[in-house]
Amino acid sequence: MANNLGAVAQLLEASLDPRQNKQAELALRQEEKKPGFSLYLLQITASADFPYNTRLASALCFKNLIRRNWVDEDGNHKLPQDEVVTIKRELINLMINVPGGIQTQLGEAVSVIADSDFWERWDTLVADLVSRLDPKNPAVNNGVLTVAHSIFRRWRPLFRSDDLFTEINHVLKTFSTPYLALFEGLDAYIEENKSNKENLSQGFKQLELMINLLYDLNCQDLAPLVEDNAQSIANLLLKYLLYDNQLLHTDDESEAGLLEFVKAAIFEVLTLFVQKYSDVFEPHVGQFVGNSWNLLTTVGVETKYDILISKALQFLTSTTSMPEHARIFEDQGTLSQVIEKVILPNIALRESDEELFEDEPIEFIRRDLEGSDSDTRRRAATDFVRQLATKFENSVTQVVSQYTDHYLAEYAKNPASNWKSKDTATYLFSAIAAKGAATASHGITTVSTLVDIADFFQKHLATDLVSDSGVNPILKVDAIKYLYLFRSIITPQQWQEVFPLLVKHLGSDNYVVYTYAAIAVERVLAFHDSAGQPVISPANITPLAKELLEHLFQLIEKDPSPPKVQENEFLMKCVMRVLIIIKEEVVPLTDAVLEHLIKITRIISANPSNPRFYYYHFESLGAFIRFAAPANPEKLEQALYAPFTEVLQADVQEFMPYVFQLFAALLEANSSATLPEYYQNLIAPILMPVMWESRGNVPALVRLLSAIIPRGAQFILQNNQVEPILGLFQKLLSTKANESHGFDLLESVIGSFPATALEQYFVSIMQIILTRLQNSKTEVLQLRFVRFYHFVSARDDQGYSADFFIQVTDKVQEGLFTPIYLNVILPESQKLARPLDRKTAVISFTKTLANSEAFAQRYKKGWGFTCEALLKLLELPPVPVTRDDIITEHDVDDMAFGVGFTQLNTVRPRQKDPWPETGADLKVWTGKYLKAANTKHGGRINGFVQERLSPELQKILVSYMTA
Numbered sequence: 007m008a009n010n011l012g013a014v015a016q017l018l019e020a021s022l023d024p025r026q027n028k029q030a031e032l033a034l035r036q037e038e039k040k041p042g043f044s045l046y047l048l049q050i051t052a053s054a055d056f057p058y059n060t061r062l063a064s065a066l067c068f069k070n071l072i073r074r075n076w077v078d079e080d081g082n083h084k085l086p087q088d089e090v091v092t093i094k095r096e097l098i099n100l101m102i103n104v105p106g107g108i109q110t111q112l113g114e115a116v117s118v119i120a121d122s123d124f125w126e127r128w129d130t131l132v133a134d135l136v137s138r139l140d141p142k143n144p145a146v147n148n149g150v151l152t153v154a155h156s157i158f159r160r161w162r163p164l165f166r167s168d169d170l171f172t173e174i175n176h177v178l179k180t181f182s183t184p185y186l187a188l189f190e191g192l193d194a195y196i197e198e199n200k201s202n203k204e205n206l207s208q209g210f211k212q213l214e215l216m217i218n219l220l221y222d223l224n225c226q227d228l229a230p231l232v233e234d235n236a237q238s239i240a241n242l243l244l245k246y247l248l249y250d251n252q253l254l255h256t257d258d259e260s261e262a263g264l265l266e267f268v269k270a271a272i273f274e275v276l277t278l279f280v281q282k283y284s285d286v287f288e289p290h291v292g293q294f295v296g297n298s299w300n301l302l303t304t305v306g307v308e309t310k311y312d313i314l315i316s317k318a319l320q321f322l323t324s325t326t327s328m329p330e331h332a333r334i335f336e337d338q339g340t341l342s343q344v345i346e347k348v349i350l351p352n353i354a355l356r357e358s359d360e361e362l363f364e365d366e367p368i369e370f371i372r373r374d375l376e377g378s379d380s381d382t383r384r385r386a387a388t389d390f391v392r393q394l395a396t397k398f399e400n401s402v403t404q405v406v407s408q409y410t411d412h413y414l415a416e417y418a419k420n421p422a423s424n425w426k427s428k429d430t431a432t433y434l435f436s437a438i439a440a441k442g443a444a445t446a447s448h449g450i451t452t453v454s455t456l457v458d459i460a461d462f463f464q465k466h467l468a469t470d471l472v473s474d475s476g477v478n479p480i481l482k483v484d485a486i487k488y489l490y491l492f493r494s495i496i497t498p499q500q501w502q503e504v505f506p507l508l509v510k511h512l513g514s515d516n517y518v519v520y521t522y523a524a525i526a527v528e529r530v531l532a533f534h535d536s537a538g539q540p541v542i543s544p545a546n547i548t549p550l551a552k553e554l555l556e557h558l559f560q561l562i563e564k565d566p567s568p569p570k571v572q573e574n575e576f577l578m579k580c581v582m583r584v585l586i587i588i589k590e591e592v593v594p595l596t597d598a599v600l601e602h603l604i605k606i607t608r609i610i611s612a613n614p615s616n617p618r619f620y621y622y623h624f625e626s627l628g629a630f631i632r633f634a635a636p637a638n639p640e641k642l643e644q645a646l647y648a649p650f651t652e653v654l655q656a657d658v659q660e661f662m663p664y665v666f667q668l669f670a671a672l673l674e675a676n677s678s679a680t681l682p683e684y685y686q687n688l689i690a691p692i693l694m695p696v697m698w699e700s701r702g703n704v705p706a707l708v709r710l711l712s713a714i715i716p717r718g719a720q721f722i723l724q725n726n727q728v729e730p731i732l733g734l735f736q737k738l739l740s741t742k743a744n745e746s747h748g749f750d751l752l753e754s755v756i757g758s759f760p761a762t763a764l765e766q767y768f769v770s771i772m773q774i775i776l777t778r779l780q781n782s783k784t785e786v787l788q789l790r791f792v793r794f795y796h797f798v799s800a801r802d803d804q805g806y807s808a809d810f811f812i813q814v815t816d817k818v819q820e821g822l823f824t825p826i827y828l829n830v831i832l833p834e835s836q837k838l839a840r841p842l843d844r845k846t847a848v849i850s851f852t853k854t855l856a857n858s859e860a861f862a863q864r865y866k867k868g869w870g871f872t873c874e875a876l877l878k879l880l881e882l883p884p885v886p887v888t889r890d891d892i893i894t895e896h897d898v899d900d901m902a903f904g905v906g907f908t909q910l911n912t913v914r915p916r917q918k919d920p921w922p923e924t925g926a927d928l929k930v931w932t933g934k935y936l937k938a939a940n941t942k943h944g945g946r947i948n949g950f951v952q953e954r955l956s957p958e959l960q961k962i963l964v965s966y967m968t969a
Contacts, residue, residue, distance in 0.1 A: 062111070069112070094128055116156050120156075121160065125173050144209050159222050178229055210254060249268075319348075471507040471511070563606070582912075596642075606623060625912050627668055659700065667706045796849075844879055852931075933966030
């Protein structure tokens with residue numbers, strides 16, 4: 007045991023050394039498969055005998071292990087049951103007793119476990135947490151409350167549901183009373199320790215957690231504990247909003263301390279209460295409005311107060327939506343005070359903003375960008391002005407306009423030294439001009455009728471974009487940002503005039519200026535007018551494309567170190583957009599674009615660090631492949647094979663799902679060719695089970711295999727690789743999350759091999775599917791089975807048919823086909839919604855009526871039922887499906903999900919119609935096909951129509967056959 011512990015600890019230490027990191031991580035992944043590994047990690051994390059960094063690495067390794075291996079897609083535990091029990095029993099106690107940094111990692115692991123097990127499979131957790139709370143010991147409480155917060159904060163973004171409220175009520179029943187008692191006890195503890203810095207800090211850390219928990223417990227509905235104790239809770243919140251103690255002040259002007267975090271958290275809770283529970287909280291709001299007002303007018307400009315100021319402004323913004331509190335701002339004198347004392351100090355550019363602009367430009371952009379989630383003073387102050395303007399548009403516009411004119415006049419007196427006045431004026435004008443929040447796709451979509459957007463740009467901002475010198479770069483950014491913000495409002499004609507100015511600023515030598523230019527260019531190129539036409543015509547971009555792309559690539563590659571190359575995702579997004587816009591016009595630029603994309607792939611593979619950058623990079627590759635590969639398929643296949651296989655050989659987990667999709671897109675671009683030798687070498691590695699362990703790889707690998715199989719069918723048969731592929735199908739079908747991918751793979755196999763090659767496997771395939779259907783009968787699974795039936799039944803040119811399907815099914819169990827056909831295939835076919843799936847079903851049923859011996863001889867009634875189902879498909883719209891098991895993928899814009907599957911939009915799979923010969927009108931094709939079959943079988947079809955169909959159905963079918 008001790009030896010094993012030491013060996014694991016050595017591997018963890020080696021994983022911290024960049025020279026040994028890769029090997030150590032691979033070795034740890036091997037150890038992971040051995041029983042008891044998770045418990046070794048917990049022991050190392052717990053033991054003070056090991057160095058802090060080793061313990062931290064162990065906690066990190068444990069968290070990642072839990073993320074990957076706690077449950078499978080169907081929610082079953084993957085670790086041995088005894089380990090599951092021990093982890094749940096020991097984890098809370100361990101977390102309470104380790105240092106803060108390690109606590110954070112374990113807290114995330116607890117959150118993952120809670121996602122699947124809380125509360126039914128871990129119903130003792132809340133009682134266990136409560137039992138450890140100690141009113142006199144914040145150090146212990148902080149561990150307990152960190153665990154509680156890591157679990158309860160999961161409720162914040164969730165949609166309301168009965169299960170969610172059952173869970174919340176389970177927590178409140180046990181947690182509410184001790185929580186309230188702890189809050190009151192903490193108040194006394196802080197009072198007793200107001201002169202003891204260490205104890206006071208611990209107490210304030212606990213206070214911050216308790217206020218975060220107050221938000222968690224009330225995020226979905228007002229907890230009875232607040233409703234019943236609203237007065238005492240309001241008193242405590244107000245007390246600590248006004249609290250001050252020199253011992254809690256930080257020396258660093260840029261670093262917020264516990265005092266700021268606690269007050270910011272209080273404002274966050276107050277905003278929640280005002281927005282959701284104003285009926286209960288209304289009597290208490292007034293005192294907070296007055297005090298937040300005082301706070302906003304007395305707190306300094308130092309950046310350590312930014313979080314506090316922005317949360318206070320958000321609170322005031324939310325109270326303004328309540329008529330009784332908005333009234334205090336109605337008077338013009340009060341409004342002037344608000345603008346002067348609160349808005350202007352927080353909208354004005356500070357020295358710290360200028361320093362950020364110069365020293366950390368990418369950070370400046372991320373904070374400043376409209377729609378970013380950073381809490382900045384400027385954004386919060388702007389939102390407050392907009393909210394006031396929704397209530398008192400005329401008076402707010404009037405007051406703000408006076409200040410805007412004042413600052414513009416200041417600037418005009420001495421542009422060189424008073425440039426900040428113009429910056430303030432531009433922000434103020436934008437705040438009153440825009441109505442509502444900006445959207446990521448369209449910017450501001452509604453503006454005030456009391457101001458003129460275009461006029462302000464022409465008079466005050468256009469010159470800053472036209473001038474080559476003498477303009478402060480921040481004013482250039484303001485002008486670009488103005489265009490970006492109001493891009494929906496500016497007319498296509500105006501865009502034609504200003505767009506070249508934006509492109510020109512891509513050539514700026516200032517990082518923020520050229521990046522903002524790239525952001526604006528990208529958004530405008532993506533923008534369409536009300537008729538769906540691009541605002542900037544692709545024809546205007548194509549002549550500039552070579553220069554534009556070359557310039558963007560140079561900016562990206564300026565500093566060749568991996569972190570710097572991928573630092574600026576906005577440049578990469580602009581590259582992507584240009585490639586999407588120019589489409590096939592990229593073909594003449596193939597060599598240059600290919601060279602840059604390969605170079606960037608190789609650089610960032612060494613150390614992927616910015617998921618947004620590499621997402622846009624791979625979308626750029628996708629756009630390039632989509633539009634350039636059809637003209638040069640072999641060239642692109644050859645050129646990209648090496649850099650892509652390097653990614654796979656280096657085991658760059660983050661890139662693999664992207665690379666698999668791009669490999670597939672390359673193959674699909676030239677689907678009729680045979681499989682090149684270098685792709686043949688790819689088959690064996692991607693069939694290895696280890697490749698399929700990462701959930702993010704699965705959809706991309708299925709697509710890649712589905713692209714390889716048709717081109718490499720002969721090679722796969724010769725190398726006996728059909729069986730391993732069918733083994734993968736079986737594994738995929740065994741879980742709800744992957745059953746659709748299993749059918750995709752199976753359909754690719756059946757579509758590419760003749761029946762003779764697969765006959766020996768078909769009974770097993772059918773057994774696997776029918777067992778799964780019996781044990782897990784979901785709507786999606788049934789529909790995929792029905793689609794699969796038609797897929798097989800329609801392919802008579804490959805030796806398949808309805809009779810083939812019947813023969814195989816009855817080998818699984820004599821007579822099994824009849825109930826499956828009557829209870830599943832016939833009724834569920836109506837629910838097939840996608841046009842190609844319905845078309846396949848029509849062809850399948852038509853060929854069954856025309857050619858099936860089983861339906862002609864054995865299933866006479868079945869022939870009639872089949873005809874009825876066929877006519878329903880042709881005459882009626884699809885029946886809506888109740889989706890009971892939708893598997894959601896991550897949103898592309900949510901880039902915090904680590905190694906997952908993100909579909910590349912530029913190379914989304916495009917469905918090919920396997921039956922183009924039917925023409926557009928399926929009724930005509932059905933009639934002709936049945937008529938031809940009737941002739942071939944000596945009038946047999948006509949006989950069946952008379953014997954087996956009702957007069958009504960006879961009439962419809964005959965009308966098809968005689969059309």
